[in-house]
Amino acid sequence: MLIEVGNKRQSADFEAEPGEKLLYAGLRAGVPLPYECGTGTCGTCWGRLREGDIEQGWEEAPGRGRLKPERGDFLMCQATATSGCRIGIPGEIQGFRDDDITPxxxxxxxxxxxxxxxxxxxxxxxxxxxxxxxxxxxxxxxxxxxxxxxxxxxxxxxxxxxxxxxxxxxxxxxxxxxxxxxxxxxxxxxxxxxxxGRATFHPDESRELFLVGGGSGIAGLMSILDHAHESGHLRKHRARLFFGVRTVGDLFFADRLRALKAEHPDGLSVTVVFSHEDEGAVMEQSLPEELNWATGFVHEAAISALQAEEGLPDNLMAYLAGPPPMVDSAIRSLIVEAGLSPGSIRYDKFS
Ligand code: FES
Missing domain, CATH: 2.40.30.10 (Translation factors)
Structure with missing residues (x-):
């Protein structure tokens, strides 16, 4: 089925298979449709049906919250086409880098x-x-x-x-x-x-890394550190990781982080931030001495640490991964309080 997407500035078309999510069909065809989560929660991938028939998919998708279904609005990451369609999309059809990988x-x-x-x-x-x-x-x-x-x-x-x-x-x-x-x-x-996802690390950008992740949000940051380690990036550029968990019992990947820190004693700092633990309780635990620790919310601890430094490095790139309220608050603080430009912040929100 032929799917045409566009707005006053841009247009593109691609083929969608029966039962294939329209977002995935477009991305697979190399059309860089706007999206963030890809799973129905953020609302970024919304489109307005101008012509043709679709099935909406997940009716309770949180990303539908601000849409106007009576005007034909729907989420491309949830909907499938049952005929050829013409779809208006407000977002930019724009790639990220020349080396984008087609999913x-x-x-x-x-x-x-x-x-x-x-x-x-x-x-x-x-x-x-x-x-x-x-x-x-x-x-x-x-x-x-x-x-x-x-x-x-x-x-x-x-x-x-x-x-x-x-x-x-x-x-x-x-x-x-x-x-x-x-x-x-x-x-x-x-x-x-x-x-x-576009919260990606590229050694050729030659950036210092400022990584803030809550809970399982550490996953993508571990991948970034893995690549930064393997590519030699950490021998030339500093990386600071702030990893938020609720309690000492919730901490994971401590051994992996300790091993990485041992490889890069000067290039990497790792701070674990406990949100539901007081200082006394943390001090009673035998945490790896290679890891720093703090208490409170991870994004607040990370930004306080950044502000305590003298001057923001010109080449800092921040990576944020965690629940939307944490990421939104961190973005605001990095821009307003720390003076980082929006282009130097990449994030991955998940619920
Ligand atoms: S990309 Fe479709 S709702 Fe997030």
Whole structure:
């Protein structure tokens, strides 16, 4: 089915398969449609149906909150076409970098479930053929019997690989996460689409890294640090990581971070920020001495630390990953209080 998208300034067209999400069809065809989450929560991918027929998909999608369905508004990451369509979109049809990687559909196998902390698990996804991605990107996954794609950032980095590592947090009532916390076996036939996301790290940009992640938001930041380590970036540029968890019992990846810090004693600093722990309780725990720690909200601790430094480095790039209120607050503070330009902030919001 031919899908035409555009506005007064731009237009493009692409083919969509029956049952294929319109956003994924466009991105797969190399049309850089506007999106952020890819899973129905942010609302960025909205379009207005001018001609043709669609099925809306997930009716309760939070991203629909501000749309006007009576005027034909819908989410391209949820809807599928049942005929050729003409769609008006307000957002820019614009790529990010020349080396953007065109996403695609895959069928993957999930295996090696491991418990990392109280409500945190890691797992591997095996792809039938090698895939490429930029550090900081994510895939969306849909398991058999649980309709709907969920987004997961890669923890590892490799220029090309058949095996991606993901981290998942248990969410009360979250269908996929509840499902994932009862798996011990290999699961075949999982649909995957990606890579997606623009909170990406590129060594050729020669930036100092300021990384702030809450909970499972650490995943994409680990991938960035992995690439920064492997590419030699950390020998030339500093990186500061602020990792927010609720309590000491919720901390995970401490060993990986300690090992990375040992490789880069001067180039990397790691601060774990506990939001639901007082200082006395933290001091009683035996935390790795290579890691700094603080209490409070991770974005506030990170920005306070940045403001305490003398002058902001010209080449700082901030990466923020976590729930929307945390990321929105951090963006505001980085721009208003720390004086960072919006172009030097990349983020990945997830619920
Ligand atoms: S990209 Fe569709 S709602 Fe976020």
């Amino acid at each position: 695609g559909h895959h069928v993957v196998t999930l295996r090696d479930w491991s418990d990392e902390a109280r409500d945190i698990r890691c797992f591997l996804a095996d792809f039938p053929t090698p895939v490429s991605f930029h550090a900081g990107q994510f895939f969306v996954l849909e398991v058999p019997g649980l309709p709907g794609f969920r987004a997961y950032s890669m923890v590892n980095y490799a220029a090309e690989t058949k095996s991606l590592e993901f981290v998942i947090k248990r969410m009360t009532g979250g269908g996929f996460s509840e499902w994932a916390f009862t798996r011990e076996v290999t699961i075949e036939g999982v649909r995957a689409f990606g890579p997606l």
